[in-house]
Amino acid sequence: MARIDLDLAHAYRANPREDADYALLPLKMSFRDGGAYALLGPSGCGKTTMLNIISGLVAPSHGSVAFDGRDVTRASPQERNIAQVFQFPVIYDTMTVAENLAFPLRNRKVPEDRIRQRVGEIAEMLDMSGQLDQRAAGLAADAKQKISLGRGLVRSDVSAVLFDEPLTVIDPHLKWQLRRKLKQIHRELGLTLIYVTHDQVEALTFAEEVMVMTRGRAVQVGSAEALFERPAHTFVGHFIGSPGMNFLPARGHGGGLDIAGLTLAAPRVLPDGELKIGIRPEYLRLAATGAPGAVPAVVTQVQDVGTHAMLGAELAGTRLKARLHADVAPPAIGDTVWLQVLDAHTCYYRDEELVA
Amino acid sequence: MQLTLERVTQRVGAQIWLHEQSIAPRAGAVTVLLGATQAGKTSLMRLMAGLDAPTTGTVRVDGRDVTGRPVRERNVAMVYQQFINYPSLTVADNIASPLRLRGEKDIEGRVRALADKLHIGMFLDRLPAELSGGQQQRVALARALAKNAPLMLLDEPLVNLDYKLREGLREELTQLFASGDSTVVYATTEPGEALLLGGYTAVLDAGELLQYGPTSEVFHEPVSLRVARAFSDPPMNLIAATAVATGVRLADGPLLEVALPGDARAASTAAPDTLTVGLRASALKVEPAPGDVALPGRVELAEISGSDTFVHVHTAVGELVAQLTGVHRFELGAHLTLHLDARQAYVFDAAGRLAVAPRWRKGH
Numbered sequence: 001m002a003r004i005d006l007d008l009a010h011a012y013r014a015n016p017r018e019d020a021d022y023a024l025l026p027l028k029m030s031f032r033d034g035g036a037y038a039l040l041g042p043s044g045c046g047k048t049t050m051l052n053i054i055s056g057l058v059a060p061s062h063g064s065v066a067f068d069g070r071d072v073t074r075a076s077p078q079e080r081n082i083a084q085v086f087q088f089p090v091i092y093d094t095m096t097v098a099e100n101l102a103f104p105l106r107n108r109k110v111p112e113d114r115i116r117q118r119v120g121e122i123a124e125m126l127d128m129s130g131q132l133d134q135r136a137a138g139l140a141a142d143a144k145q146k147i148s149l150g151r152g153l154v155r156s157d158v159s160a161v162l163f164d165e166p167l168t169v170i171d172p173h174l175k176w177q178l179r180r181k182l183k184q185i186h187r188e189l190g191l192t193l194i195y196v197t198h199d200q201v202e203a204l205t206f207a208e209e210v211m212v213m214t215r216g217r218a219v220q221v222g223s224a225e226a227l228f229e230r231p232a233h234t235f236v237g238h239f240i241g242s243p244g245m246n247f248l249p250a251r252g253h254g255g256g257l258d259i260a261g262l263t264l265a266a267p268r269v270l271p272d273g274e275l276k277i278g279i280r281p282e283y284l285r286l287a288a289t290g291a292p293g294a295v296p297a298v299v300t301q302v303q304d305v306g307t308h309a310m311l312g313a314e315l316a317g318t319r320l321k322a323r324l325h326a327d328v329a330p331p332a333i334g335d336t337v338w339l340q341v342l343d344a345h346t347c348y349y350r351d352e353e354l355v356a
Numbered sequence: 357m358q359l360t361l362e363r364v365t366q367r368v369g370a371q372i373w374l375h376e377q378s379i380a381p382r383a384g385a386v387t388v389l390l391g392a393t394q395a396g397k398t399s400l401m402r403l404m405a406g407l408d409a410p411t412t413g414t415v416r417v418d419g420r421d422v423t424g425r426p427v428r429e430r431n432v433a434m435v436y437q438q439f440i441n442y443p444s445l446t447v448a449d450n451i452a453s454p455l456r457l458r459g460e461k462d463i464e465g466r467v468r469a470l471a472d473k474l475h476i477g478m479f480l481d482r483l484p485a486e487l488s489g490g491q492q493q494r495v496a497l498a499r500a501l502a503k504n505a506p507l508m509l510l511d512e513p514l515v516n517l518d519y520k521l522r523e524g525l526r527e528e529l530t531q532l533f534a535s536g537d538s539t540v541v542y543a544t545t546e547p548g549e550a551l552l553l554g555g556y557t558a559v560l561d562a563g564e565l566l567q568y569g570p571t572s573e574v575f576h577e578p579v580s581l582r583v584a585r586a587f588s589d590p591p592m593n594l595i596a597a598t599a600v601a602t603g604v605r606l607a608d609g610p611l612l613e614v615a616l617p618g619d620a621r622a623a624s625t626a627a628p629d630t631l632t633v634g635l636r637a638s639a640l641k642v643e644p645a646p647g648d649v650a651l652p653g654r655v656e657l658a659e660i661s662g663s664d665t666f667v668h669v670h671t672a673v674g675e676l677v678a679q680l681t682g683v684h685r686f687e688l689g690a691h692l693t694l695h696l697d698a699r700q701a702y703v704f705d706a707a708g709r710l711a712v713a714p715r716w717r718k719g720h
Contacts, residue, residue: 042518042520043518173591176657176659176666176668179657179659180656180657180668180688183657183688184688187688198518199519200519200661200662201659201660201661201662204660204661204662204683205657205658205659205660223685224660224683224685225683225685227683228662228682228683229683238520239520240662241662241663242519242523242661242662242663243523243663244520280663281663282663282681282682303551303552303554304551304554304571304572304575304717305548305551305552306547306548306551306575306576306636306638307636307637307638307679308638309717310552323663323681326717329717330717
């Protein structure tokens with residue numbers, strides 16, 4: 001196991017000049033020894049490039065990769081001692097489950113009694129003890145992917161285990177069981193795990209820390225709570241949550257906040273000039289007419305989404321969403337409602353970055 | 357346009373793909389076909405389109421029998437899971453193709469208006485291959501909308517897109533459907549998508565049409581356990597129970613005070629544990645309120661969706677999933693007591709028919 005330090009940038013073309021020339025913009029990041037991390041972002045955000053740089057499949061065009069303080073920038077995946085799990089099962093169909101799990105250990109000439117013990121442990125964790133002598137060929141896709149996961153986890157001496165969208169082929173109703181397995185295994189084995197996905201549920205459920213990426217930039221590294229409560233960048237507010245955070249243009253001036261023609265008292269010290277107010281639909285609630293920190297908006301949509309109602313409202317061309325508590329009688333379309341946009345959960349952004 | 361399917365069935369060889377069913381999707385509104393893969397959604401849609409003829413039964417359009425009439429004789433627009441566009445035509449020509457076919461006027465203006473509505477106005481001169489998946493599906497949707505067909509059929513149109521794209525496009529489609537007067541039929545496997553689309557929902561399972569009605573009503577008052585199962589995400593928590601004088605007793609668990617209809621009570625007392633109590637994940641809380649029933653257990657996993665946390669808890673009455681708003685962290689194996697207001701419980705009788713449903717707010 002290793003601590004991994006990145007201080008690098010990557011461009012697939014020579015002499016990058018603008019931001020758009022970079023697959024990965026300059027970044028510094030440390031992965032703690034034994035930590036569980038996820039790289040999360042839409043397709044094309046740079047997360048797979050990042051994973052390939054960590055594994056050694058791609059050398060960064062600028063900067064360095066260090067494992068436990070040792071520079072491994074030019075070292076191969078074998079030299080780095082990395083285990084990888086891919087989207088689709090990579091197993092030997094003609095071998096039994098046990099032989100498949102043992103393969104990475106046999107390759108490294110681990111003594112047979114140690115192999116037996118470790119294969120037994122991993123099979124137990126994955127609930128595959130009863131299938132050890134079965135041939136892999138006859139198994140369902142999710143069982144095969146479990147073997148792939150097991151092969152990734154079977155060596156205790158790896159620097160890190162990298163997962164690239166490993167639950168893509170798993171049936172939705174089985175996914176949560178495998179997510180649970182991965183968490184349990186992380187706790188029991190203490191391996192450094194790095195997990196790449198575009199699925200926020202997988203990233204937020206699995207990882208202690210999630211790196212959110214967009215257009216080659218790591219815009220925030222933080223816990224699920226931090227990404228939800230205090231998104232460091234408007235992209236994080238938008239990307240995490242469904243629907244994402246509401247953003248309302250505002251202008252700060254000497255303790256006041258201008259929002260759509262109204263001036264509200266700023267609840268905390270804010271910089272003057274153009275700002276964006278961010279508040280999540282889960283925190284945006286109905287307020288009394290003229291309440292401090294509230295603004296009027298016209299109701300455009302009321303959806304019964306089963307467990308609650310989702311309110312859509314418009315204020316000076318900006319659409320806002322509010323999740324209404326089941327006890328609240330929803331207003332009618334066309335009504336003017338007051339919405340509490342300023343409260344303890346409100347985040348303030350300048351040039352897309354969190355400032356307060 | 358009023359489409360009516362009367363007692364249709366679909367058999368292929370010895371296999372029954374659709375059991376006998378009748379459905380008349382509400383004219384000018386959205387009807388969601390909700391069901392797992394293989395539930396019969398696509399088979400039913402193909403009958404509606406005229407791509408297949410039913411084995412038995414009748415298909416009518418505004419009362420006229422059109423059974424067996426091919427799709428080209430009907431005015432139907434379709435959108436599939438896979439983005440289907442003409443690869444050698446520009447985006448503008450793709451959208452314009454149904455209009456050209458009919459020799460319509462002001463094609464350019466209408467193409468521009470539709471493209472703007474779907475946020476692809478800046479790509480009109482590009483080829484589909486130069487666009488992202490989400491943009492390609494927008495082109496296919498624009499072409500279907502250009503047809504302005506009285507019947508529009510969409511078969512899981514957003515399934516192959518990233519969830520953020522899905523969210524945006526679903527919102528736009530909901531508005532487009534609401535502003536148009538086409539009869540729209542939309543197939544999906546996701547209960548959440550059915551709720552967001554609103555309108556009407558038909559729940560399908562294993563080739564059977566189980567229930568059809570306003571989406572909110574089907575969700576809040578599922579006629580059977582099968583409907584409740586199909587229309588619940590995460591799956592409804594189901595617990596075996598027995599009727600007692602003041603309500604129902606969960607197997608190896610507490611008493612829930614619910615008003616059970618007499619016949620369900622009589623049948624249950626004769627055979628213990630044949631009732632099923634259904635609890636939606638959102639009915640289980642971690643903060644108790646007065647009168648709540650407590651269900652202590654241990655945390656198996658907390659799944660975080662970004663807006664909600666789904667905490668799986670192992671309790672004496674089985675494995676339960678609770679939905680909590682926002683992001684919450686729980687240690688695996690930690691003690692956690694879930695709390696339940698008995699008025700939030702569904703009860704199904706031994707035959708799986710709905711006996712008790714929680715009250716809900718109708719009419720929004």
